[in-house]
Amino acid sequence: MLRLLWLMSIWALCWVGTNSEDHQLIRIPMQRQESFMATRRQHRAGKTSLYAKYNLAKGATAMVQRSSGASEPLDNRQNLEYAGPISIGTPRQPFNMLFDTGSANLWVPSAECSARNVACQHHHRYNASASSSHVADGRRFAIAYSTGHLSGMLAQDTVAVGRLVVQNQTFGMAIHETGSTFLDTNFAGIVGLAFRSLADEQATPLFQNMCDQGLVEQCVFSFYLKRNGSARQGGELLFGGIDAKRFTAPLTYVPLTHADYWQFQMQSVEVDGKTISQGRQAVADTGTSLLVAPPREYLIINSLLRGLPTASGEYLLRCSEIDRLPEIVFVIGGQRFGLLPRDYVMQVANDDGSSVCLSAITLMDTDFWILGDVFIGRYYTAFDVAQRRIGFAPAA
Ligand SMILES: *[C@@H]1O[C@H](CO)[C@@H](O)[C@H](O)[C@H]1NC(C)=O
Ligand SMILES: *[C@@H]1O[C@H](CO)[C@@H](O)[C@H](O)[C@H]1NC(C)=O
Ligand SMILES: *[C@@H]1O[C@H](CO)[C@@H](O)[C@H](O)[C@H]1NC(C)=O
Helix, strand or coil: CHHHHHHHHHHHHHHHHHHCCCCCCEEEECEECCCCCCEHHHHHHHHHHHHHHHHHHHCCECCCCCCCCCCCCCCCCCCCCEEEEEEECCCCEEEEEEEECCCCCEEEEECCCCCCCHHHHCCCCECHHHCCCCEEEEEEEEEEECCEEEEEEEEEEEEEECCEEEEEEEEEEEEEECCCCCCCCCCCEEEECCCHHHCHHHCCCHHHHHHHCCCCCCCEEEEEECCCCCCCCCEEEEECCCCHHHECCCCEEEEEEEECCEEEECCEEEECCEEEEECCEEEECCCCCCEEECHHHHHHHHHHCCCEECCCCCEEECHHHHHHCCCEEEEECCEEEEECHHHHEEEEECCCCCEEEEECEEECECCEEEECHHHHCCEEEEEECCCCEEEEEEEC
C-alpha cells in the first residue's frame, strides 16, 4: 500500500514536471532521507564510506581512527541523503536510486542474490529473466566499500528515467553484497553521474548515453537539493538543462580540470576573513552529505571554530555558540559562495541519547576539497558535460 502511494506520488510529480513550459527538461523528484544525520554513528559511517570511495579511486589515505585499531560497528545509514526513481527492463522494474556525481557506474541488486544477503533482500531486485530487453554481457564487476564489497555480472537493458528511455545501458547486477553497507538505505542501487574514465569496465554512464542517444536537448544536468526537504519533496535532479527559477544570481561557471570526477579549480577558502586555503581543487559530489578539507585546512578550520578535539578524532562544537560561528566562504570563478553555521553544523545524537554539535567538515589525506550536499544544497549546481564545466548559483 505504502509502495503504491509512493509510486503514485512520484507519478504525480513527474506529471507536474512534464506539464511545465520547459518540457524539454526531465525532472526527477528527490526524496530526502527523513532521519538524516540523526546519530553520531551515522556521521562516522558517512565519513568512513567516503574515505573508502576516494581511497580506492584516488589513492588518498584515510585518516580515521588509526590509533584505535578496533573496528567500530557502523550504522548503515551513511547519510546518503537523496534518492530518486528509475526503472529497468521490459516491462519496467522500478528502483529507488542514489544519484551520485562522485562515481560513474550504475548498479542494482540482482534477483539472483542469495537469501542470506540481507541488504539485497531488503530492496527491489532486478530479475533478468522477467525482462524481454535484457542482454547478458558476460563480464564481472566488483566495487569495494569500506564495510564490504559488491560484485556480480554486467548486463545491458533499457533504463527509463522520467519519460526518457535509454537503450542498451550497461549496468551491474549485484549478486554478492558482503557487509551491511546498503542494508538500511532508502535506495536500492546507485546511478553514477561522473565520467566514463572513472567507471569500472569503462561502462558508458547513464547520462552520457542520454546525450549520445539524443534524448536530452542539452548535455547538461543539474541538482536542486532542499536542505530541509522531506521524503516527498527533497528537491530535484534535472536532466537536459537548468531551471532558472531554482536559483537567484547567474550561474558562475568554471572549467573542469579533470573529466573523471567533477573536479575544478577553486581560488581560495576564507574563514572569518582569513584565507585558509589557496589554489586547491575541489570535487562536487552529490553522493556525500559532508565537506572534506585537506589535512592542513581541516586543522585551521577547527581551531578557528574553536572545536574541542575528542579521542576519536572529531571536533565538538558548543551547540549554544553556533550562531556566533563564522561563515566559511569558497571563492570559485571570482564569486564568493558562503556557508553559514546553520549550513555546516549539525546536531547529532550520542548512543546514550544526549546530543552534540559537529561540523560537516571532515578530512582526508588529499590535496583537494570535496563539496557534498552541504554545499550543493545551498548552491544550485549545473553539471555541464558538453562544455566540461560546472556552474554554481545560490539556490532559490
Ligand atoms: C524472475 O522472473 C521469472 C519470469 O517472470 C520468474 O519465473 C521467476 O520466479 C522470477 N525470479 C525471482 C527470483 O523473482
Ligand atoms: C542497441 O543495441 C541493438 C543491438 O545491438 C542495436 O540494434 C541498437 O541500434 C542499439 N540502440 C542504440 C540506441 O544504440
Ligand atoms: C525550510 O522550512 C521552513 C519552515 O518549514 C520554511 O519556511 C522554509 O521555506 C524552508 N526552506 C527551504 C529552503 O525549503
